Amino acid sequence: MAGQWFPKVAAYETNGVRGRASEGWDLHQYHGNSEFYADFGVYGVKIDVPEDRIVAATGFQYKQPVVKDGRKTYQFYAEDVHDFSWSASPDFVTAEDSFSSAGVPGVRIKLYLDPLHAKQQERYMHAAKSALAKLGEWYGDYPYTTLSVVVPPADAEGAGGMEYPTLVTGAAAKDDNPGYELERTLVHEIAHQYWYGIVASNEFEEAWLDEAFTSYTEDKLMAAIYGVSARTPIESLYMTNPMPLKLDAWDYGDSDAYAENVYIRGKLVLKAIESQAGEKTMSKIMRTYFQKYRFKHPDSQSFQRVVEAVTKDDWKAFFQSYVYRGESADFAVASIRTEPDGEGGYQSIVLLTRTQGSPQAATVQFGFKDGKTVRKTWDGIQSHIQIRLQSASPLSYVAVDPMLDIVLDHSRYDNYLKAEAPVRKRTKFDVTLGQLIDAIVGSMAW
Amino acid sequence: MNDAIRQGWETTKRHKYVLVALFLYRLLWGFFLYRFIDAIVAPILTRYPDEHPIGEAAKQLFAIEAQFRLLKTDLADRTLLMLGAMLLLRMLITPIVNAGLYYSFAHAQDQGGTQVLQGIRRSWKKVSLFYGAEKLIALAPAIWLIPFGRSAYLEMPNAASWIGQMLPYAAGWAIWMLAVHLPFLFMQFSAAAGDRPWQGAIRAIRRLLPLLGVTILLPLLSLLGSAAVSGATLIWTGLLAIALNQAFHFVRSTIALWTAACQHRLWQREEA
Numbered sequence: 249m250a251g252q253w254f255p256k257v258a259a260y261e262t263n264g265v266r267g268r269a270s271e272g273w274d275l276h277q278y279h280g281n282s283e284f285y286a287d288f289g290v291y292g293v294k295i296d297v298p299e300d301r302i303v304a305a306t307g308f309q310y311k312q313p314v315v316k317d318g319r320k321t322y323q324f325y326a327e328d329v330h331d332f333s334w335s336a337s338p339d340f341v342t343a344e345d346s347f348s349s350a351g352v353p354g355v356r357i358k359l360y361l362d363p364l365h366a367k368q369q370e371r372y373m374h375a376a377k378s379a380l381a382k383l384g385e386w387y388g389d390y391p392y393t394t395l396s397v398v399v400p401p402a403d404a405e406g407a408g409g410m411e412y413p414t415l416v417t418g419a420a421a422k423d424d425n426p427g428y429e430l431e432r433t434l435v436h437e438i439a440h441q442y443w444y445g446i447v448a449s450n451e452f453e454e455a456w457l458d459e460a461f462t463s464y465t466e467d468k469l470m471a472a473i474y475g476v477s478a479r480t481p482i483e484s485l486y487m488t489n490p491m492p493l494k495l496d497a498w499d500y501g502d503s504d505a506y507a508e509n510v511y512i513r514g515k516l517v518l519k520a521i522e523s524q525a526g527e528k529t530m531s532k533i534m535r536t537y538f539q540k541y542r543f544k545h546p547d548s549q550s551f552q553r554v555v556e557a558v559t560k561d562d563w564k565a566f567f568q569s570y571v572y573r574g575e576s577a578d579f580a581v582a583s584i585r586t587e588p589d590g591e592g593g594y595q596s597i598v599l600l601t602r603t604q605g606s607p608q609a610a611t612v613q614f615g616f617k618d619g620k621t622v623r624k625t626w627d628g629i630q631s632h633i634q635i636r637l638q639s640a641s642p643l644s645y646v647a648v649d650p651m652l653d654i655v656l657d658h659s660r661y662d663n664y665l666k667a668e669a670p671v672r673k674r675t676k677f678d679v680t681l682g683q684l685i686d687a688i689v690g691s692m693a694w
Numbered sequence: 695m696n697d698a699i700r701q702g703w704e705t706t707k708r709h710k711y712v713l714v715a716l717f718l719y720r721l722l723w724g725f726f727l728y729r730f731i732d733a734i735v736a737p738i739l740t741r742y743p744d745e746h747p748i749g750e751a752a753k754q755l756f757a758i759e760a761q762f763r764l765l766k767t768d769l770a771d772r773t774l775l776m777l778g779a780m781l782l783l784r785m786l787i788t789p790i791v792n793a794g795l796y797y798s799f800a801h802a803q804d805q806g807g808t809q810v811l812q813g814i815r816r817s818w819k820k821v822s823l824f825y826g827a828e829k830l831i832a833l834a835p836a837i838w839l840i841p842f843g844r845s846a847y848l849e850m851p852n853a854a855s856w857i858g859q860m861l862p863y864a865a866g867w868a869i870w871m872l873a874v875h876l877p878f879l880f881m882q883f884s885a886a887a888g889d890r891p892w893q894g895a896i897r898a899i900r901r902l903l904p905l906l907g908v909t910i911l912l913p914l915l916s917l918l919g920s921a922a923v924s925g926a927t928l929i930w931t932g933l934l935a936i937a938l939n940q941a942f943h944f945v946r947s948t949i950a951l952w953t954a955a956c957q958h959r960l961w962q963r964e965e966a
Contacts, residue, residue, distance in 0.1 A: 485755065489767075661741050661759055666739075672927075678728060682939060687916070692784075692785060693788040
């Protein structure tokens with residue numbers, strides 16, 4: 249696989265691009281954590297390889313390959329792309345098919361598979377066609393005439409799961425009949441064609457505009473094509489280190505923090521917008537953003553403007569909290585006090601808090617000892633609220649956001665609180681743990 | 695072995711004031727340990743979503759969140775540090791107690807009272823050296839085992855198969871600790887009595903079988919009692935269970951002292 253193989257010119261930004269006050273170069277050195285940002289251009293490339301090599305590349309072949317003295321020269325041409333990559337192997341098992349649908353005017357899909365996956369041709373072809381069809385339908389036209397899929401062998405894993413203009417690599421072929429990860433990787437890389445390839449934002453400085461959008465689209469594609477649903481609540485809990493999304497890629501510190509925030513948390517931010525605006529409005533937001541900014545290198549603010557224009561609402565606090573500051577919604581039940589009111593009933597005082605995040609309404613469920621439950625809605629505008637309740641029976645527990653509607657609440661344990669710890673269990677754990685620690689310490693010391 | 699156990703019991707009785715002091719010392723520790731554990735257990739139980747409207751799923755998410763926070767954040771660091779510091783402090787005090795006790799054991803036939811304080815004054819340095827060396831050697835495999843266990847945990851599909859994989863290593867480590875403990879214990883006896891420590895190590899090997907017998911059997915009693923106390927909390931709750939828990943320190947202290955006295959009898963026997 250030859251990616252990042254030629255000296256690349258930095259992107260030149262004209263006045264107004266990504267909020268620039270004056271034109272100039274967007275200069276960055278190479279960073280291991282970071283991906284792409286370049287200007288669109290026209291590429292004509294001659295590739296001279298040993299005769300037995302089969303070559304896959306960005307764009308299309310505009311001449312038959314020339315064979316001479318045991319060498320073969322391929323000639324490729326691509327326009328409106330911001331990078332060019334290619335791959336060569338004597339072992340590729342190839343297949344080709346044409347495809348068109350609403351939003352996909354006519355594309356040659358070309359597969360270059362590792363022989364181990366020769367029998368998976370149908371799966372790759374089906375995933376590629378379905379993904380293109382959905383992307384064309386949801387966001388807009390696929391503007392190229394080819395899409396090449398390269399599946400590297402097991403020992404070239406490093407080249408797997410990567411996006412280049414009109415050329416993507418699937419996960420390396422390790423297993424002759426893999427599970428849904430085959431489709432998941434492929435539709436993810438094809439979704440990149442829209443966000444990385446066509447919209448083309450600056451991945452040095454705000455990588456989420458590609459990775460998070462692509463991961464969001466990947467989940468949508470997996471659900472629409474294969475009925476595989478996302479595990480959003482678990483992913484949300486995985487965010488133990490939320491950081492800003494508009495941040496230079498190398499400032500995340502390590503690659504885990506980068507990947508968690510830029511891929512997963514960014515995707516969750518989009519899901520949170522979807523859950524607040526509604527699924528229909530969200531598709532309109534995504535389509536409008538794509539249509540308005542294709543080939544334009546937008547920034548986070550461009551996206552915020554689209555969200556505000558489509559929903560006709562103010563999203564400043566939301567973007568400030570979750571995109572620019574990297575906060576968690578962090579709703580919590582801080583305390584419960586429940587006691588007899590002197591008239592045969594009980595009075596309870598419950599303190600709810602929202603220590604981070606933007607104002608957002610939350611459902612609160614109150615459970616009583618007699619099994620009755622009451623649901624209320626807290627508007628979540630202030631950072632805390634004290635609620636007083638009169639009831640026939642003592643309050644047993646309080647749960648804020650019990651149905652897990654608030655996508656960006658990364659600490660859920662504090663959303664639930666009982667009026668008191670169950671006495672029997674508490675003694676049992678205290679005594680058992682005490683005995684255990686005593687036994688261990690006692691085996692080594694007086 | 696029976697002889698040693700019987701004579702050990704006599705020695706234990708002779709040191710009844712030491713036993714009382716030991717009990718009070720452990721009771722004090724037990725009190726703080728109980729408060730420390732309860733400060734962790736109570737908040738977890740009040741947050742544990744067992745009555746949550748979405749049922750089982752809430753409990754699963756609670757477990758998942760706990761795992762993420764334990765593995766990915768510094769959540770447990772302070773607690774582990776506190777436990778480690780507590781263990782360290784007790785380990786610093788231990789060889790001093792050992793010095794006094796083992797010296798007094800060695801002079802158990804003498805007239806007059808126990809001679810714990812003289813023992814501490816005379817031999818705490820030497821005994822500390824052997825005790826410290828033993829613990830260093832016994833705990834050394836942790837440097838390799840803890841990172842190994844951690845990475846194995848991350849690779850295993852569930853906790854049960856991880857425990858299955860770790861069990862042989864844990865057993866191996868326990869045997870290693872025991873194998874290091876016995877000769878070093880006898881070296882401490884020799885050091886406290888003013889003998890040459892090497893002799894002690896040789897004696898430990900010569901009397902390995904009865905020594906293993908008392909070293910395993912008596913603490914096993916203690917462990918069974920411990921399990922019984924934990925079990926009792928299923929029936930009793932509140933103050934009664936807590937009182938039983940604290941009172942058990944007396945049993946544990948008695949058995950610990952008795953074990954040490956028996957081991958010392960085995961060390962002594964050749965001279966008698």
